[in-house]
Amino acid sequence: YLQEIELSQETRDLISKLPTEKALISGNLHQYKGFWFPTRYIQGVLASQKHFQAQDTDILLATTPKSGTTWLKAILFALVNRVHYHPDPQNQDHPLLTNNSHALVPSFESNLYFKKQIPDLTSYAPPRLFSAHLPLESLPQSVKESACKVVYLCRNPKDIIVSLWHYTNRLRHRSMGTNSLEEVFQYFCRGVSPFGPFWDHVSGYWKGSLERPETVFFIKYEEMKEQPGLHLRRLAEFLGCPFSPEEEAQGVVDNILRLCSFENLSNLDVNKTGKLSKTGVEHSAFFRRGEAGDWRNCLTAEMVEQLDRITEEKLQGSGLKF
């Protein structure tokens, strides 16, 4: 279950004035500047906006929750640290074998700025890797003003709903019972989902990637699943660390993908038994099926129709499709 978080008076004053809805696990969601933030993370959102100082060499992974954040964190870590930590199967000392990727790539709202103390990040060696579920509009100003690279990962909303349904039921206190898929579905469709509305979240980054392709990289979970090698190479180019011909010959791309595969990561001891230090969430909760298209086994035809209609309406004219 989730650990409780102590909120500052300032945060309590702010949320008392915001529109509020019940969250799926515990606590509430608060609508702040158009987006719904969970009670337990809103303090981290505000503190990161106030205190985070971006450096030009920083890399920020931004995601919608349940889009494969855990996976892309692992890939980014393995990619940018590949000279220091060889991703080949012989290297039994790779940090990803003994650490969950959330510990290696800390998140603004659920790790770095989660508790009241403001972290000192100046000693982190570049390139610093961070993550956030913040919408583009809410990113710290220094991120937008620096040359910091933003990698944005999203996913088909149908699979997000299914993943969110399983995840939130797993984390809910047993005494509260479970949420039905219908409840989670309707809540998501109303835009009331963590860091949602989903469509506004993706649209913001989609536009950002069109306006500033050199600083915002936009990728879908499904694309990464389908052509992982292609997109990993694109990502390396975007981050300014393309694979050399020697690395290509040594199979470094495949080694990174194998190291970060669902099969490999989900079977490691650290991911079967460990917990996140700040929030107490079990690592295993981040590994379920790891596939695209599970929605076909769960959503009704009516749900699919309703969701497709909303997606089409909200993303109309943007060029973005799911």
Ligand code: A3P
């Ligand atoms: P499913 O619930 O559909 O299986 P997040 O990390 O953003 O919370 O997203 C969790 C989703 O990513 C879960 O989806 C999880 O199984 C999937 N996932 C975790 N690790 C993965 C990996 N290495 N490869 C592919 N998918 C992965």
